[in-house]
Amino acid sequence: MSILYRSDAPRAAAWATFFAENAPDLDFRVWPDAGNLDEVEYLIAWQAPADFIAALPRLKVLFSSGAGIDHVDFSAVPEHIPIVRMVEPGIINGMVEYVSLSVLALHRDFFDYVEMQATGAWDPLEVPPASARSIGVMGMGVLGRAVLERLETYGFRLRGWNRSPRQMAQVECFAGADQLQPFLAGSDILICLLPLTETTAGILDHKVFSALPRGASVINVGRGPHLVDGDLIEALDSQHLSRAILDVTDPEPLPPEHPFWRHPRVFVTPHVASMTQPQTAAPILLDNIRKHQRGEPLLGLIDRERGY
Ligand code: GLV
Numbered sequence: 602m603s604i605l606y607r608s609d610a611p612r613a614a615a616w617a618t619f620f621a622e623n624a625p626d627l628d629f630r631v632w633p634d635a636g637n638l639d640e641v642e643y644l645i646a647w648q649a650p651a652d653f654i655a656a657l658p659r660l661k662v663l664f665s666s667g668a669g670i671d672h673v674d675f676s677a678v679p680e681h682i683p684i685v686r687m688v689e690p691g692i693i694n695g696m697v698e699y700v701s702l703s704v705l706a707l708h709r710d711f712f713d714y715v716e717m718q719a720t721g722a723w724d725p726l727e728v729p730p731a732s733a734r735s736i737g738v739m740g741m742g743v744l745g746r747a748v749l750e751r752l753e754t755y756g757f758r759l760r761g762w763n764r765s766p767r768q769m770a771q772v773e774c775f776a777g778a779d780q781l782q783p784f785l786a787g788s789d790i791l792i793c794l795l796p797l798t799e800t801t802a803g804i805l806d807h808k809v810f811s812a813l814p815r816g817a818s819v820i821n822v823g824r825g826p827h828l829v830d831g832d833l834i835e836a837l838d839s840q841h842l843s844r845a846i847l848d849v850t851d852p853e854p855l856p857p858e859h860p861f862w863r864h865p866r867v868f869v870t871p872h873v874a875s876m877t878q879p880q881t882a883a884p885i886l887l888d889n890i891r892k893h894q895r896g897e898p899l900l901g902l903i904d905r906e907r908g909y
Contacts, residue, residue, distance in 0.1 A: 604890070605657075607632035607646040608666035615879035616645075624887055643890055651677030662893055664886060666877055668692045668744065671797035671824060675905050683893075686909070688901040689885045691878025693747045696822065699874035700748045700792055703820045703846045705755070707790055708734055712844060712868065731756040737788025739804075740795035740823065741767040741774070742909075744875075748794065760784055764800075785812035790820065796909035797824035805829060810836035818844040822874045825851030830861070837866050848874040 604627055606616050613631045620629035630636055641657050645664040654660065654677050663684045665673060670686045678684055706712065710726045717724055734757050738745045741763040749759055749772050759772045762784040766776040775784035785791065791813060795801045805821060806829040813819075819842060821828050828851070836842040844866045850859070853872055861867045889899050903909055 602626065602642055603628040603630060603636070603640045604643040604645065605630050605632060605635050605638075605641045606666075607635075607644065607649075607653075609647065609877075612877075612879050616883050619879065619883035620887065623884070624890075627887075627890070643893075645886060647672065649673055649678070654678055662890075662899070664889065666882075668875070668877075669797065669824065670903050670909055675908075680905075683899060684903045684905070685889060685899050686901045686903055687877050687882060687885075688743055689877060689882040691881040692875050693744060695875030695878075696744045696794075697747050697751045699848065700794075700820065700822060701751055701755075703822075704736060704752060704757070704790055704792070707818045707820075707844060707846070708757075712866075716865075732758060734758065734789050735760060735787050736790045736792065737762065737784055738792045738794060739784075740793065741769065742794070742796070745792075745794040748792065758787075760787060781809070782812050785809060786814065788813060788817060790818050792820045793823040793827050795823045795827060797826055798908035800908075802826045803829050805833070807832040807835065810842055813842065815841055816843050818842065818846070820846045820848075822848045825849045825853060830859075833867075834860060834864065837864065842866075844868070846870075848872055 606613055617629055617631055620627055638656050639658055642659050642661045643664065644657060644660055645666050647666045649663060651674060660682055663678055663682055665686045668687050670684065673684060675684065708731065713726060736752055736757045737760045738749055739762045741761045745761060746769060749761055749769060752759060753771050760775065761767065761769060761772045762775045762781060764777065767774050793805055805827050810832060833845055837845065846868045847861065848870045849872055855861060855869060861869050892899055
């Protein structure tokens with residue numbers, strides 16, 4: 602039984618050690634030391650190009666090493682092979698940290714104080730209570746719900762928008778295209794945690810920005826292609842939006858000449874909000890492999906029709 606790991610190289614050793622210690626019956630291989638590809642039954646990968654999948658005749662399951670699955674060309678993966686995304690506490694905790702930090706930085710005007718420090722300006726701004734601020738989360742999946750739960754502890758007003766209806770205590774829930782406008786109209790800080798699909802690509806556009814209250818801010822931790830870059834810049838430059846925090850861009854890396862780098866009210870981080878942590882992800886992957894061996898349902902199985 603062989604597993605091939607073809608992902609983030611610096612962390613491969615941690616994965617290999619975990620499997621050696623906890624699943625000596627499984628032959629864990631690390632790309633490019635893949636051995637005979639005919640023997641590979643499980644693939645854990647970030648990129649899985651079509652010609653590579655075609656070179657694995659015995660592949661049984663394709664595991665994404667990340668939470669997102671948009672980088673996988675489903676059509677390259679034969680129908681009988683399940684595709685599984687990574688659902689693991691390390692990714693969830695990282696996202697909760699990053700979004701909490703971003704929301705609190707916006708809520709407490711940290712970016713304004715960074716600007717003031719540059720000129721030595723001592724200019725205290727009003728400190729509104731968290732209960733005066735409404736946070737809207739687009740995408741109420743595993744990550745969106747974890748973020749909402751944490752934000753609740755600060756006392757923010759919370760709302761969530763999802764493709765299909767969801768219920769969550771302390772969160773005003775909206776669903777579907779019809780309820781997008783009312784959701785946006787009450788979101789002072791908008792967070793995108795949607796999966797990237799054909800339907801959600803370009804969703805953060807002029808229409809969405811103009812439906813937000815004046816002075817709202819946007820945090821994109823979904824995928825770069827969710828955002829229409831020019832529409833964001835326009836909304837910022839017209840003073841309709843205050844700030845944007847972007848952890849994802851299109852393309853990545855963001856080219857040095859891209860206007861986001863120099864925009865005074867855009868803060869960019871290089872896709873670091875959250876990363877798969879081998880310590881927490883490897884046990885989950887092993888558990889999923891055992892589930893597959895026993896014919897049980899897999900955690901994180903994607904629905905090809907839905908796209909995530
Ligand atoms: C990172 O973006 C991931 O999908 O895990």
